[in-house]
Structure formats: structure tokens, C-alpha cells
Amino acid sequence: AQSVTQLDSQVPVFEEAPVELRCNYSSSVSVYLFWYVQYPNQGLQLLLKYLSGSTLVKGINGFEAEFNKSQTSFHLRKPSVHISDTAEYFCAVIFRSGNTPLVFGKGTRLSVIA
Amino acid sequence: GAVVSQHPSWVICKSGTSVKIECRSLDFQATTMFWYRQFPKQSLMLMATSNEGSKATYEQGVEKDKFLINHASLTLSTLTVTSAHPEDSSFYICSARSGTSGGSYNEQFFGPGTRLTVL
Numbered sequence: 258a259q260s261v262t263q264l265d266s267q268v269p270v271f272e273e274a275p276v277e278l279r280c281n282y283s284s285s286v287s288v289y290l291f292w293y294v295q296y297p298n299q300g301l302q303l304l305l306k307y308l309s310g311s312t313l314v315k316g317i318n319g320f321e322a323e324f325n326k327s328q329t330s331f332h333l334r335k336p337s338v339h340i341s342d343t344a345e346y347f348c349a350v351i352f353r354s355g356n357t358p359l360v361f362g363k364g365t366r367l368s369v370i371a
Numbered sequence: 372g373a374v375v376s377q378h379p380s381w382v383i384c385k386s387g388t389s390v391k392i393e394c395r396s397l398d399f400q401a402t403t404m405f406w407y408r409q410f411p412k413q414s415l416m417l418m419a420t421s422n423e424g425s426k427a428t429y430e431q432g433v434e435k436d437k438f439l440i441n442h443a444s445l446t447l448s449t450l451t452v453t454s455a456h457p458e459d460s461s462f463y464i465c466s467a468r469s470g471t472s473g474g475s476y477n478e479q480f481f482g483p484g485t486r487l488t489v490l
Contacts, residue, residue, distance in 0.1 A: 289476055300464060300483035301415075308476050347414060351479075358405045359466070359479050363414045 259284045261350045263362035270338055271370050278333040278365045280348030289351040290331040291359065292322055296344045304346075307331065318342070343369045373399045375467050377482035384455055385490055392450045392485045394465030400445035401467035405479070406438075409462040421448055455489040462486050 264279040282288060292304040305316025312324040322333045331348060348362040374397040384390050394404060403422050407415040419435075421427035421442035429435045437459075439451040448467075452459050465482045 293481075298486070301481045351476075358403075358417055358420055360417070361415045366412075 259286075259350075259352050259360070261348055261360055261362040263348050263365050265365050266363065267366045267368065269368045269370055272340055273337045275336050276334065276338050276342075276367065278346050278348075278367065280331045280333065280362060282329050282331070282348075282350050284329070284350070284352050287353045289353065290322075290324060291349040291351075292316065292320070292331075292333050293347045293349060293361075294318075294344050295347065295364075301347070304333070338367070338369045340369050340371060342367060373397070373467075373469075373478075373480045375401075375465065375480045375482040377463075377465055377485050379485060380483060381486040381488075383488045383490065386456050387454055389451055389453045390455055390487060392452075392463055392465075392487075394448045394450070394467065394482050396446045396467040396469075396480070399467075399469050399480075401448070401469055402445065403468045404442055404448040405466040405468070406440060406448075406450050407464045407466065409464060409484075411462075415464060418450075452487065455487070457489045460487055460489045 260283045262281045270276045290307040293301040294304050295301050304320050305314045307314045307324045315321045320335050324331050346365045349359045376395045378393045406418045408418050409415045417430050418433045419427045419429045419440050421440050423442050423445050427440035442448040462484050464484045466479050468477050468479045
């Protein structure tokens, strides 16, 4: 079955510390991979995406993610977080078979502690 | 990137009434539009997919007679929640995509969401 799994529902981290938010997927077809951020009572903002090419993808706000095909993972990282990074982060996948929509993981709540 | 708007951004209605939410692609033609629903502190769940001029395809468990979707033009899709009840209270997010798949990637753009509260 095709699915997206975010392994951590909540991640607390101190300000200026590094963070990694984990995402794994299961698919029998090729995929496109995305990370979105959602601030309280707001819509989604695209952080970064992997379509093809280099497996290390850099996004906005200092975030990056690495596509690992053998481990079917697309973990999001930031070397030093800020209070303003506190938000909900969603990993999402497009399964490349037909005109399929984005499928979202359950989300990870990142809480940055001063 | 392309812009998708939603209207209204929030709405409060009485139980039993119907509510219409509009989703517009402002600077591109959206061949396909998607409607998602998000409960508090939960993920986005796909409700339905609509292609311009065609009937919407609903996900399993979504009542098509309750959540009416119309995609009459390449820039407008509407979601009507009919006879709304408190359990329909949620955050509804639309998304629009231009073109078709065919092996190439067409980005999916998101609206800002509509907060529906049914009293």
C-alpha cells in the first residue's frame, strides 16, 4: 500500500539546536516528495520539494532534506532552529501514477524552546 | 508561485443551513482541483478531486450528497456543505493544479483555507 509516515508527532528542541523531522514513505511507483509548514490558523507553505536530480534539496528558511531511495526516506533538517520555526510540519508525497493528488503524513509539531 | 484564493476565510453558520466555499486560481488555469479537510491538530485528508467540466471523484467515506463540489470553470471550484451539522466544523483547504500528469510534474498550489464553525 502507498503511504506516508511521519515518525514523530511532536519534537521539542531548544533554540539554536539542530533538528531532524523524519518522514518515510511506502510506494510501488516513483514518487515526488515535499515538505510543507503550517503556522497556527494558516494555510500551507511549501518548504521544499524533491522531483529528481540531486538528492539533497535546499528549501526556504534554512531547511534542507535528503531523499534516500534505499531507505524510502525524506527527512527534514535544520542546523539551528529559531523560535519562529515553531509550527506544524507535513511531509507529503505524489505517487507518480496518473493525476494523483498530494498525500500527507500526519504531521510533526515542532516546538522550539527558548 | 501561483496564487489560489479561498472565500470566505471563516464562516459561522447554524445547524441545518448550507455553506458554500469558493476556490479560485488567480493566475493560472486549474485543470484539477482538490478539496482537503483538516480537523484540529490533525493532518489534511483528501475529500475529493475534481476536473474541470467533470463530476468530482470522492474519497471513500466522504458523502457526495453532503459535500457538493462544482468545478465549472478552469479558475473556480466550489464546495457546498449541505445541511451542515456541528461535526462538519473543520478547516477546509482547496488546492489547484494546472495541466495533467503524463509523467511530468505539475505543482499543486494551496489556498489559505476556510474555517467552518457550525453551531
